[in-house]
Amino acid sequence: MAFHTRILLSLLFLSLSPLLTSCDKDLVHLHFYVHLLPNRTEVLVAKSDIPVPGSFYNFGSIVVLDNLITEGPENTSYPLGKTQGVMSVMNSLTVVWAANIVFTSGQYNGSSLAILGPDDITQPIREVAIVGGSGYFRMAQGYITIKTYSVNLNNGDAEIEVDLYAYPAKY
Numbered sequence: 712m713a714f715h716t717r718i719l720l721s722l723l724f725l726s727l728s729p730l731l732t733s734c735d736k737d738l739v740h741l742h743f744y745v746h747l748l749p750n751r752t753e754v755l756v757a758k759s760d761i762p763v764p765g766s767f768y769n770f771g772s773i774v775v776l777d778n779l780i781t782e783g784p785e786n787t788s789y790p791l792g793k794t795q796g797v798m799s800v801m802n803s804l805t806v807v808w809a810a811n812i813v814f815t816s817g818q819y820n821g822s823s824l825a826i827l828g829p830d831d832i833t834q835p836i837r838e839v840a841i842v843g844g845s846g847y848f849r850m851a852q853g854y855i856t857i858k859t860y861s862v863n864l865n866n867g868d869a870e871i872e873v874d875l876y877a878y879p880a881k882y
């Protein structure tokens with residue numbers, strides 16, 4: 712019995728060891744702003760007639776994103792890249808991101824990170840998973856935190872402040 716347990720434990724350790732060594736990877740922490748501008752850098756491509764109280768978009772809306780990322784909060788600040796993908800609107804003040812953070816300048820130019828997950832915009836700080844990446848970030852894991860920086864209730868323009876924490880694979 713004890714022998715079998717030991718074998719099982721060592722098998723378990725062997726299967727976990729790639730995960731354990733991945734902790735050696737250097738964490739990349741980036742801080743930036745994303746400019747969400749309806750009808751300019753994001754477009755509503757599918758909509759419904761079910762409004763969500765307090766939301767700019769109805770339940771079921773699919774919004775295609777190609778939003779500018781800048782280093783500082785001003786839209787004239789140094790451009791780092793784009794968020795490209797889709798945001799779907801739930802039947803609450805939650806959107807689900809299925810998008811990429813694509814770097815077009817700076818140290819990570821040409822690389823990207825894939826983000827996937829819900830964002831409850833009523834919360835002061837939200838967390839969305841990083842589920843992969845390309846280039847420098849190939850096989851990356853991590854998460855981003857999102858804070859609403861500003862919202863224009865007249866035209867829906869919004870800006871979010873993002874802290875990104877990614878562990879790129881070293882192989």
Ligand SMILES: *[C@@H]1O[C@H](CO)[C@@H](O)[C@H](O)[C@H]1NC(C)=O
Nearest residue numbers: 746748751752779785786787
């Ligand atoms: C940048 O921000 C200024 C001031 O808020 C605004 O007038 C201008 O239209 C913005 N430019 C772009 C490209 O969004």
Ligand SMILES: *[C@@H]1O[C@H](CO)[C@@H](O)[C@H](O)[C@H]1NC(C)=O
Nearest residue numbers: 814815816817818819820821
């Ligand atoms: C980013 O990389 C592309 C492709 O290599 C290059 O054309 C472009 O000049 C680079 N941009 C910056 C700002 O370095």
Ligand SMILES: *[C@@H]1O[C@H](CO)[C@@H](O)[C@H](O)[C@H]1NC(C)=O
Nearest residue numbers: 748749750755865866867868
């Ligand atoms: C975006 O364009 C659509 C279609 O022209 C229009 O109905 C909507 O009001 C516009 N939204 C904004 C925020 O300008």
